[in-house]
Amino acid sequence: MSETAPSVSRGGEYVVFYVGGPYDGQNDTRISTDGTWETEITVIAAVDGKETQLLYVDPVAHQVGEQVQVTYTWDQADSDPLEALDERNDD
Numbered sequence: 001m002s003e004t005a006p007s008v009s010r011g012g013e014y015v016v017f018y019v020g021g022p023y024d025g026q027n028d029t030r031i032s033t034d035g036t037w038e039t040e041i042t043v044i045a046a047v048d049g050k051e052t053q054l055l056y057v058d059p060v061a062h063q064v065g066e067q068v069q070v071t072y073t074w075d076q077a078d079s080d081p082l083e084a085l086d087e088r089n090d091d
Contacts, residue, residue: 005061006061006062006063006068007035007068008032008036008037008068009032009035010032010033010035011032011033012031012032012035012068013029013030013031014029014030014032014037014061014067014068014069014070015027015028015029015030015067015069015070016028016029016030016037016069016070016071017070018043018056018071018072019056019071019072019073019074020073020074020076021056021074021079022047022052022054023043023045023054023056023074037061037068037070038059038070039057039059040055040072040075041055041056041072042054042055043056047082052079052080052082053079053080054079054080055075055078055079056072056073056074056075057072057073057075057078058072058073058075059071059072
C-alpha cells in the first residue's frame with residue numbers, strides 16, 4: 001500500500017497544529033490561496049501584555065479523512081525573545 005502526499009485545493013481549508021512555544025497545543029483553520037500550505041507561519045501573540053512575533057516552521061502534512069492537517073514547530077531562535085520568568089513584574 002503506497003501513501004500519497006496530501007493535497008489541498010486552491011481556496012480549500014486545512015487545519016494547523018502548533019507544537020512548542022506559547023502556542024503549543026493550539027490549532028486553527030487556514031485557507032489555501034495557491035493550492036498549498038504555508039512553509040512558515042508568523043503568529044503575533046500577546047505574551048505578558050507585550051506583542052510578540054512567534055515563528056512556526058517545518059510543516060508536516062497528513063491527510064485525515066477528507067481533511068488536511070499540517071503541524072508546525074516553533075522556531076525559538078528566529079522568534080522574538082520571550083521575557084524570562086524571573087524578570088517579570090508580577091507584583
